[in-house]
Amino acid sequence: MSACAAPDFSLRGKLALITGSTQGLGLAIAQAYAASGARVVINGRRADKVEQVVGGLAAQGYGAHAYAQDISHLPEQEAAFGRLCEDVGTPDILVNNVGIRIRKSLAQASLDEILELIKVDLVAAVQLSRLAAGAMAGKGIHGRIITLTSIAGELARPGDAVYPIAKQGLSGMIRALAVEYGPCGITSNGIAPGTFATETNASLAADPVRGPIVIGRNPLARWGRPDEIAGAAVFLASPSASYVNGHILVVDGGFSVAF
Numbered sequence: 001m002s003a004c005a006a007p008d009f010s011l012r013g014k015l016a017l018i019t020g021s022t023q024g025l026g027l028a029i030a031q032a033y034a035a036s037g038a039r040v041v042i043n044g045r046r047a048d049k050v051e052q053v054v055g056g057l058a059a060q061g062y063g064a065h066a067y068a069q070d071i072s073h074l075p076e077q078e079a080a081f082g083r084l085c086e087d088v089g090t091p092d093i094l095v096n097n098v099g100i101r102i103r104k105s106l107a108q109a110s111l112d113e114i115l116e117l118i119k120v121d122l123v124a125a126v127q128l129s130r131l132a133a134g135a136m137a138g139k140g141i142h143g144r145i146i147t148l149t150s151i152a153g154e155l156a157r158p159g160d161a162v163y164p165i166a167k168q169g170l171s172g173m174i175r176a177l178a179v180e181y182g183p184c185g186i187t188s189n190g191i192a193p194g195t196f197a198t199e200t201n202a203s204l205a206a207d208p209v210r211g212p213i214v215i216g217r218n219p220l221a222r223w224g225r226p227d228e229i230a231g232a233a234v235f236l237a238s239p240s241a242s243y244v245n246g247h248i249l250v251v252d253g254g255f256s257v258a259f
């Protein structure tokens with residue numbers, strides 16, 4: 001019998017780029033990656049917020065780098081990512097976390113709103129993922145691409161039509177990357193969060209009518225805490241997930257299995 005070995009969840013020596021990591025789930029993932037040994041690249045559009053998070057992590061002794069960049073500025077993305085690879089290094093791990101939402105029906109949403117959401121939530125992630133996968137493959141890095149979808153990556157609800165269209169596109173992207181870059185040793189997986197009490201959901205959580213409805217539909221009868229996304233994100237980036245590819249891990253307290 002071979003010796004027993006505990007699963008390895010360390011990210012020591014890895015460089016991880018997490019898009020949209022100045023707050024919410026992206027920040028929780030960046031903090032967990034740093035605590036697991038990775039150097040992290042903090043991204044957001046506002047340079048001051050990015051520097052604040054980088055400074056906070058550095059003050060705790062973690063390796064953190066700033067990447068203040070609007071990832072939806074597609075024409076700039078290739079040059080900006082190239083500079084990051086030259087200045088900081090080629091990421092071993094990419095987390096596609098940026099996501100915006102327009103709570104409107106298809107009839108209510110303007111064409112410009114539809115195009116903007118699809119660009120930010122879907123096309124920007126597709127473009128960054130193929131840049132990152134190409135760079136990883138070029139360096140022989142057996143990298144990890146992890147994409148935040150949503151329970152709306154499989155489901156739809158009235159009055160909120162465009163977000164599920166983009167998120168279900170991301171589910172396709174996760175699988176397309178998994179089959180195209182798997183032969184290079186690069187895996188692609190997703191995380192589908194349910195309802196988390198992030199800054200973006202603060203007004204919904206505080207709403208005396210809608211807040212309790214969200215809680216009432218969840219078998220755990222509460223919102224998720226942002227740090228409760230961290231275990232899934234660390235697992236998928238870690239050596240222990242080396243044979244997990246093309247999977248979307250739902251983290252929703254059971255919300256999407258209840259009816």
Ligand SMILES: NC(=O)c1ccc[n+]([C@@H]2O[C@H](COP(=O)([O-])OP(=O)(O)OC[C@H]3O[C@@H](n4cnc5c(N)ncnc54)[C@H](OP(=O)(O)O)[C@@H]3O)[C@@H](O)[C@H]2O)c1
Pocket residue numbers: 019020021022023024025026043044045046049069070071072097098099100120148149150151192193194195196197198199200201
């Ligand atoms: N929270 C939930 O309950 C929930 C549920 C399901 C799925 N999700 C998904 O999980 C992800 C994170 O959600 P969240 O609630 O934590 O988000 P959030 O609180 O709205 O945080 C968004 C982050 O992205 C940055 N950002 C926004 N647009 C950007 C852009 N174009 N380029 C670069 N950075 C940008 C923001 O910083 P700046 O504003 O400074 O750019 C911020 O750091 C999203 O994809 C969301 O769809 C969340």
